Amino acid sequence: MAITYYHAEPVANSLKSMIPLFEKGIEFTSRYVDLHKFEQHEDWFKAINPEGQVPVLDHDGIIITHTTVINEYLEDVFPDVPLRPRDAEGAARMRYWNKFIDEHVMNFVSLHGWHRMVTVIARGIENGEFEKLMARIPLPDQRKKWQDARSGYEQKDLDHATNKVQQAVDKVNAQLEKTEWLAGNEYTLADINFYSHCGMMIERMFPEMDVANRAPALVAWRDRMTARPGVKKALEMPDHTNPALRTFTGHVR
Numbered sequence: 001m002a003i004t005y006y007h008a009e010p011v012a013n014s015l016k017s018m019i020p021l022f023e024k025g026i027e028f029t030s031r032y033v034d035l036h037k038f039e040q041h042e043d044w045f046k047a048i049n050p051e052g053q054v055p056v057l058d059h060d061g062i063i064i065t066h067t068t069v070i071n072e073y074l075e076d077v078f079p080d081v082p083l084r085p086r087d088a089e090g091a092a093r094m095r096y097w098n099k100f101i102d103e104h105v106m107n108f109v110s111l112h113g114w115h116r117m118v119t120v121i122a123r124g125i126e127n128g129e130f131e132k133l134m135a136r137i138p139l140p141d142q143r144k145k146w147q148d149a150r151s152g153y154e155q156k157d158l159d160h161a162t163n164k165v166q167q168a169v170d171k172v173n174a175q176l177e178k179t180e181w182l183a184g185n186e187y188t189l190a191d192i193n194f195y196s197h198c199g200m201m202i203e204r205m206f207p208e209m210d211v212a213n214r215a216p217a218l219v220a221w222r223d224r225m226t227a228r229p230g231v232k233k234a235l236e237m238p239d240h241t242n243p244a245l246r247t248f249t250g251h252v253r
C-alpha cells in the first residue's frame with residue numbers, strides 16, 4: 001500500500017486532509033507542490049488532477065481530490081482511528097457542519113487570504129507572463145480569482161466575506177457552548193475542517209472581530225485542537241511562504 005499526498009503549506013485545504021493522515025497514523029509520502037511557482041498548473045500536476053488544485057491523495061494509483069471527499073475516503077479505508085461518528089445521527093451532524101464550512105466559510109476566509117497575499121504576488125508578475133500563466137489555469141473560477149487579485153478585489157465583496165466569517169464565528173461559538181466538539185461529544189472531521197479554514201487563523205486575520213471576547217468557547221476549542229499531537233505534526237510541515245507575506249495570512253509560523 002502506498003499513499004502520496006500532494007499538498008502546499010499546512011493551512012486551509014492542504015492542512016485539512018493532512019491532519020487526518022497524522023491523526024490516523026497513516027504512512028504517506030509528502031509531495032510539496034509550490035503554489036508560489038504555479039506548480040499546480042504545470043502539465044505533470046494536471047495529469048494527476050486536471051483541476052490544477054491541491055491537495056490530492058494518491059492511494060495505490062486511486063486519485064482522490066477535494067478535501068471533504070478525501071477525508072471521508074480516508075475514513076472509509078482507515079477506520080481504526082475514527083474521525084467520523086459510527087452512528088448515523090452523529091455522522092449526519094458531522095456532515096451538516098462540513099457542508100456549512102465548505103459552502104459558507106471556506107471561500108470567504110480564502111478571499112481575505114488572497115486579498116492580502118495573492119494580490120501582491122499577482123501584481124508582481126510582468127504583463128505577458130501573467131496572461132501565459134492564466135492560460136494554464138483549468139478552472140474558470142480560479143482564473144477569475146487570479147485576475148481579480150491582480151486588479152484588486154471590490155470592497156463590497158471583502159465586506160460581505162467579513163460578514164460571512166463573523167456569522168460563522170458566532171454560529172460555531174454557540175455550538176461549542178453546548179458541546180465539546182462541533183458535531184457533539186466526539187472530535188470529528190468537522191472540527192478539522194473549521195480549524196483548517198478559520199479557527200486556526202481567525203484572531204490573526206480578523207483582530208477587529210475581538211474573537212477572544214466575542215467567542216470564548218471557540219478560542220478554548222481552538223486551543224484544544226492546536227494541542228492535539230496529530231494537529232501539531234501537520235502544522236510542522238514545511239512552509240515556504242515569503243515571511244513578509246505570511247504575517248497577513250493564517251500561517252502559524
Ligand SMILES: N[C@@H](CCC(=O)N[C@@H](CS)C(=O)NCC(=O)O)C(=O)O
Pocket residue numbers: 008011012013014035040052053054055065066067068142
Ligand atoms: N474544493 C477543493 C478546493 C481546493 C483549493 O482551493 N486548493 C487551493 C489551495 S488551498 C489551490 O490549489 N489553490 C491554487 C490555485 O487554485 O491555483 C478542496 O476541498 O480540496
